[in-house]
Amino acid sequence: LNRASVENLLTEIEILKTIRHPNIVELKDFQWDGDHIYLIMEFCAGGDLSRFIRTRRALPETVARVFLQQLACALKFLHDRNISHLDLKPQNILLSAPESPQLKLADFGFAQYMSPWDEKHVLRGSPLYMAPEMVCRQHYDARADLWSVGVILYEALFGKPPFASRSFAELEEKIRSDRAVELPSWPQLSLECRDLLAQLLERDPRKRISFECFFAHPFVDMEHIPGPESLGKATDLVVEAVRKDQEGDAKAAFSLYRKALEYFVPALHYESDARRKEAIRAKVRQYISRAEELKVLVTSSNKNLLEKGNPARELLKEMAKDKPRLCAALEVASAAIAKVRAGGAAAGGGGGGGGVAEPAGRRRELLHAEVSASPGTPGCPPGLAPEALCPRSLPTRSRP
Structure with missing residues (x-):
């Protein structure tokens, strides 16, 4: 190993031995001899994100969003500790298992302790995913990681990175260009997804989305990231919804059912047991059905229904x-x-056949x-x- 490689390994060991997070690969142990340093890492049976995308050509927006949320969790954990990865790419994102995989961020060889205002000059990372300010030998800071996140999300959705090239010269020309990154019109994406991509792939780091705005962006939606607490939050809300429903407060009940369903979706993503997942789905179908009924009562076009003497009859009409x-x-x-x-006296209904x-x-x-x-x-x-x-x-x- 040359001096630079040894320094990268020591940096990786220093960082990984001090952090524990479900979306960051765990360093189990390390050893060395006269010629080599051995890192014993957590086993990830699902391969890496690059192969996952390649075998599917591209990912649906819903799947890409789940992976993005998990990556955002890892980056939030690192950002809170002033750590920048500086080599984010699909090859450095491992998957825990072939089925229902959990994302694991790996390879911290280029990582640096950088506060948001720190600037660096040394070229680090992989050019295809590297921020323009790094390739152009300009000053760069922690926001370089956000550009890389944008490239990864772009590749997940469209099947290839925005600056895919046949040579480094062609790649460098595309990166140095002043033209805004164009998003393909197909597949169709939500407005929130396109908005986030545009803000991540902003060439000027001063105009690029900040970490705070990234974590708060509605497409990232960190509040509803699948996790062990998702089902508990959903259940607490639905219990309150049922109580309001029984009290006759349709508007409050509908709002609570809707909020509960926003947690049931990540709860289903998180649940790995097939029987429990199906049981949750069955309950969710009930809550959706009741929420749809309540929606009829609370929509503006039917707001008078609540004022009538028999809401069931009006709902039936x-x-x-x-x-x-x-x-x-x-x-x-x-x-x-x-x-x-x-x-x-009530008139008769008139005979059969009607x-x-x-x-x-x-x-x-x-x-x-x-x-x-x-x-x-x-x-x-x-x-x-x-x-x-x-x-x-x-x-x-x-x-x-």
């Missing part, structure tokens, strides 16, 4: 807009109820309740009484 015969039947029922309340066929679902459940409540109706017609998904059927204390 709203859900029956595509069924003219059902709407007409509901109007007859409403008129009959009004007449009874006024002291009159029934309304309705498939199973929430609308059928509401129709059953309406028929049961209507005057002159002798009970519930057979087959119209599946147990409705309502607040009473949702657990208020047990974990999903």
Whole structure:
């Protein structure tokens, strides 16, 4: 080993032996002899991110986002300790397993202790992922890592880095250019994703997104990163949602269900046990169904529904807009109820053959309740009484 290689290894050992993070590869031990230094690292059976992308050509935005969130967690941990990696690239990002992998940042040979205001001049890293200010031999600081994150995200989404070239001369020309990095129009990406890419791949480090803004960016969304606490947060919110639902506060219940679902998604990503994952999915489907019902009640176009005497009937009318015969039947029922309340007798429904066929679902459940409540109706017609998904059927204390 030459002097530079030894220094890089010693730097890596110094950094890795002092840090422990689920998204940073762990240094188990190290040994040396007269010619070599041996690093004994955590085993990562999933290979590296470069191969993962290459075998799939490109990654869906949802998958790329999960990896980005994990990388952001590792960088936040390092940034809080004034450590810059300075050689971020897919080859230095390992995956814990072939299935449901967890990202592990590795190879800290070029890493440096750098506070946000420190500047360096020595060329470090891999040119394809290196920030322009480093290639152009200018001053650079910790924001060079953010450019590399942008290149990695670009490659994950589009299958190749933005400055892919056949020679170093061609690569250097592209990096030195003043032209803004253009994002391909396909595949279609969310506005949040494109916004983050544009801010990461800003050539001028003074205009590039800061670490603070990167960690707070809605596409990174560190609050909802999959982790062991995701399910607990989701469950706490859904318990409160059920309570508000039972109290009749539809607006608060809908808001809480929606917030809970934002934690259930990362909880599903984090859960590795197939049976537990399916159990969570089953509960999530219930909560989504109830949230959709509440949304009808709280949307601005239906805000008057909450002020009516029978919200279930009004909800049924709203859900029956595509069924003219059902709407007409509901109007007859409403008129009959009004007449009874006024002291009159309800008119008969007219004979058979006028029934309304309705498939199973929430609308059928509401129709059953309406028929049961209507005057002159002798009970519930057979087959119209599946147990409705309502607040009473949702657990208020047990974990999903």
